[in-house]
Amino acid sequence: MSNTVELPRTAAEAVALEATGRSFKYLCFWGHADDRGGEVGRGCLSQWWPGKFTEDGHRFATAxxxxxxxxxxxxxxxxxxxxxxxAGHPAQAQKLGRQVRGFDQAIWEAERFDIVVRGNIAKFGQHAEALAFLLATRNRVLVxxxxxxxxxxxxxxxxDPKASRPRTWRGLNLLGFALMEARTRLNS
Incomplete structure (x- = not known):
């Protein structure tokens, strides 16, 4: 018998699984400040967490x-x-990202999730304490x-009481699901 727990990979899957009576433990996060007195905490899940990492010769200040x-x-x-x-701050990087020439929404929607998964694999793969935190979230749905x-x-x-009920979410939670995918890949 497998110890594998079927977790949702999208908001739609979370709603569908919830409708069948499945329940999950959720770990909500927002913001890049850590909440554990100097130890790495939920803040490391943020795209703005200041954990520098490299990939293919490029240095990234944040995810x-x-x-x-x-x-x-x-x-x-x-x-x-x-x-x-x-850019000296993730807000500046984000603002510049909105100025990309030749941007195509359909192409971005097809690629963005995998880009964020790869970025988080690189980030957590180069920060042992953050990786330990991510892996310790185990079978929680990251939100x-x-x-x-x-x-x-x-x-x-x-x-908000609706935060633990996917059917009442107002958003897609792409970052949470990308982090869960990164967690799965880093754990294998």
């Missing part, structure tokens, strides 16, 4: 820098990618409880 640089490279905008890599983000988060705050 947000990684996502935005790869967005620029996807559309052939090397100039914006270089500015993103040099970016951002009240402002309906794509990468759930569009609800952690203290």
């Amino acid at each position: 947000e820098h990684y996502m935005m640089a790869h967005k620029a490279w996807l559309f052939g905008d090397a100039a914006i990618a270089e500015r993103i890599l040099a 970016e409880a951002s009240p402002r983000d309906r794509i990468w988060g759930i569009g609800l705050a952690e203290d």
